[in-house]
Amino acid sequence: MxxxxxxxxxxxxxxxxxxxxxxxxxxxxxxxxxxxxxxxxxxxxxxxxxxxxxxxxxxxxxxxxxxxxxxxxxxxxxxxxxxxxxxxxxxxxxxxxxxxxxxxxxxxxxxxxxxxxxxxxxxxxxxxxxxxxxxxxxxxxxxxxxxxxxxxxxxxxxxxxxxxxxxxxxxxxxxxxxxxxxxDHFSDQWILRFHQDADRVGLLEEGLLALDHNGRIVGVDEMALSHLGANDRGELISIGVEDLFAMKADKLAESLSQSGRQAQELWLAGGNNQLERNLHARLVEPASLSKHSGLAFRSNGSAKPVRRALDPVARPVSRISDDSVNVRQSALNQITGSDPSLQVLAKNALKLFEHDVPLLVTGETGVGKDSFSRALHEASSRFEHPFVAVNCGALPENLIEGELFGYKAGAFTGAQEKGFKGQILAANGGTLMLDEIGDMPLSAQTRLLQVLEQRKVMPLGSSEGIDLDIRLIAATHQSLKELCAQGKFREDLYFRLCGFTVSLPALREREDLAGLVSKLSEGRQLENETDFDPDAVQMLRNSTWPGNIRQLKHVLKTAIILADEEPIRPEHLQMGPMGAVLRPPSMGDDFVSEHTISQELGSGLQSNLQKTEYETILSHLRCAKWNVSKAARSLGLSRNTLYRKMKIYSINRH
CATH class of the missing domain: 3.30.450.40 (GAF domain)
Incomplete structure (x- = not known):
């Protein structure tokens, strides 16, 4: 050049x-x-x-x-x-x-x-x-x-x-x-936001396509050109969106509109697919909602009403000004639902987050700590800047410092040739979420505290710090106070992270089960007998939901598939008498807590839930011919977690 x-x-x-x-x-x-x-x-x-x-x-x-x-x-x-x-x-x-x-x-x-x-x-x-x-x-x-x-x-x-x-x-x-x-330029058009990675839809790396009300492409930004492998806009301008994606325009609009803020997977049409994998996208309605609200474009140019699975307040919009705070909070509205206590908690958390108060998000596994943190970022004034989530429990102890703080070329054996800027610097200007912070090694805790105090990060092998401008969210399902008492977590770091504690309620404590079910079951109403059989409703309401929202999502997904557009009945829910999941598609690390299992193992696995988990693990191990890695993948667990549960239940090949 x-x-x-x-x-x-x-x-x-x-x-x-x-x-x-x-x-x-x-x-x-x-x-x-x-x-x-x-x-x-x-x-x-x-x-x-x-x-x-x-x-x-x-x-x-x-x-x-x-x-x-x-x-x-x-x-x-x-x-x-x-x-x-x-x-x-x-x-x-x-x-x-x-x-x-x-x-x-x-x-x-x-x-x-x-x-x-x-x-x-x-x-x-x-x-x-x-x-x-x-x-x-x-x-x-x-x-x-x-x-x-x-x-x-x-x-x-x-x-x-x-x-x-x-x-x-x-x-x-x-x-x-x-x-x-x-x-701004295409504020009166539909905006299709997409990326190959679903988690990056909504971030700066996403591509943007502007569509007119007939579903024709009228605008393409630079990132969209890159993601689609197009050389110039002329290849895309004026073609119908159904020529780009393997879906009719009206079906595309209906599918993406009903998905709310969740990115949906799209398949590129034959001949346009220059990518190795499919895209994930969200459709944003025109800013002039009063004129176009509730309409989806069709390939013949006409429009039809779209059934909404979500509250209208939660619909994404293409342009968000500094004074449209209520619209910006739509991401949080989806998370809080109609639960009054959670709404107040989210409102206070957002107010403190905007004033750079570090937040500690706590709650049982599956309550949505990651989703809440992302929604908080999207609702804040930093919604256009990066959101970087780091699972501290998933990083090997010997690599966590390099992953977090970055390193210069040749800083250690095995380092990338060009170095690595690290996750903290990747979040500069935006939000850094440290998930499972209680699993962070003490050596990394010491460095993290120094970074947070000085607002500078020094990559490994470097002698010069780089200024930081980040909002900080930490999350854990553990008690950090207990870890501090045990000497496993630095007390000074705890007080630095805990500017305000956001304790997310378990699903069994929430008052908006009906709203959550409607949102996760494609708009089905809990009290409508054409959607749910009364016995199924009773089963959903009586469950203790040990896996929380994650478990509810999997139960409903399975039920919708099995019901095949008929009312959901108890057998479709795949739940036992007490609400235990019989064949969970995925089980979180604490699907059944170690503490509960340890207490009741002596009574011969009397709990239905424990029996079910024991049998499920054993079944998956046998199907995988005792390949622990393969069984862990089919269960949705990490290999370490599966080994831990095998030890608790005394499961071995003999």
Whole structure:
């Protein structure tokens, strides 16, 4: 890219390397016109400039916003360095297009329409050799440059990791603004949000397709092009969505609308499938809900009503402004349902989360700690930034520090050649969730405490910390106070994590079972005899639900399949007299707690639930011919958990 730029400078722009180009500063009216052309987007860009500056303040860098021609329209730098940058031509109104200033982080990034770092003597002009400039363009809905973020320094010799971090930060900010512009531009269209990974739908990595009310594609963003393997928008614009996916337009709309905020799997139509796996997507209705609410597009251009499985408040919308807090909380509304105590708890948690109070989410396995944390992030002002969840119990003890804090190339034997930035840095600007925090080794706890106190993370093998801006959520089903008393958890870290405890109620304690059942059973009503047989209703209400919402979800999924559109009867629920699951598709680590099992083993496994779990494990082991790994996968358990349960029940091949 740099070589191409130098060739353009010589052959197209007629520049000479030794020649000292005179600084070009445009009139104030031109700067004002550029600002006005961005409209409301300028305020968002300026906010991002301040956000970037706060992340690098004190490091001798300037943060710059330019228009699409390379003219600087906003500028942030430490006051004591402003004169130095002005001498180098970096100031408001200066024209840094490639044909004026040669190869540089602003002009070259605009010409190439992609992010680039120009390091010191990679600049075309020799008098710019002290500069290091990283630029990331903001692209409009046509893929043209709308504006550009740049970070520049003078005289510094930053290593590649620092430059890579700066570039990633700028790319994320540029992507954020491009995405907002796309959603604003197509606010009256349907937006299809998709990714190959269901957990990344709703995050910055997702692709966006805008669809008109006939189901034709009218807009494609850069990430969508990447995910679909398309070379340019011309391949996709104006084709029907059913030409892209193996589903009729009306069925697609109905399926995705009923899924709420959960991503649904889609199959790419033959001939368009250049991916190794299918996509997961959510459909977002037009912002003008009063005009289009409850309608789905059809392939013939007409529209029909869509049966809603979810409350209308919970429907996702394409554009969320700072003052539309009620709409932003739709993700939380789905989690809290109509349970009054949980609604109050969620409201308080969101208020404290917005003020950077660390949250500790507790509750039994299966109550939805991960889902609650994700919903809290989506309902917050950081909903456009990364949400990174790390299961501390699933990481090997010898790898957890590298996974969390990252490492430089060659930091230890087996390290990746290019290093790894770590999960904490991946969450920078957004939310970090530390699931099963009670399983974190003490050595990692010590480092985590240091990171949280200093708001800096130092990758393994590095001597320089990187500033952090994260919201923190920790989750556990264990009592951290007891672990502290046993010396297994640092007390100072506990108090650092526990700014506010969110104790999620067990399913048996919730007052909204009927609403949850309706949500998880495709809109079936618990009290409607055409949906549920009265005996099945009684069985659902009497269950103690040891696996909580996770268990309820699997029970209902199985029942819907077995009922085959008939009323769900007791035999479809696959539950014993006390609500025990006879053949669970998946069992969490604490489907039956060790404590309960240990207490009652002496009575010969009298509990129906224990008998069932014992028989289920034994059956899966026999089917797998005693291959523990294969049996664990079929049960939905980790191998360690299955070994632990085999030990509790004294199960062995003999």
């Amino acid at each position: 740099i070589l191409s730029s130098w060739e353009r400078c010589r052959n197209e722009h007629g520049l000479e390397k030794e020649h000292e180009q005179r600084e070009t500063v445009v009139r104030r009216e031109r700067v004002r016109d550029s600002i006005e052309s961005l409209g409301p987007l300028f305020a968002a860009c300026r906010s991002q400039v301040q956000h970037i500056f706060q992340n690098i303040v004190g490091s001798g860098h300037a943060v710059i916003l330019t228009d699409n021609s390379g003219t600087i329209i906003d500028f942030s730098v430490q006051s004591d360095l402003e004169a130095l940058f002005r001498q180098s031509g970096l100031r408001r109104g200066a024209d840094w297009s490639e044909d004026r200033e040669g190869t540089n982080g602003i002009g070259t990034a605009i010409t190439e329409k992609k992010s680039v770092t120009i390091y010191r003597d990679q600049h075309f002009y020799r008098n710019h050799a002290a500069l290091t400039c990283t630029g990331a363009p903001i692209l409009d809905v046509e893929g043209e440059v709308l504006a550009l973020f740049d970070v520049s320094s003078i005289g510094r010799k930053d290593d590649l990791d620092i430059l890579a971090h700066t570039r990633a930060l700028l790319e994320m900010s540029a992507r954020l603004i491009s995405r907002r512009n796309f959603q």
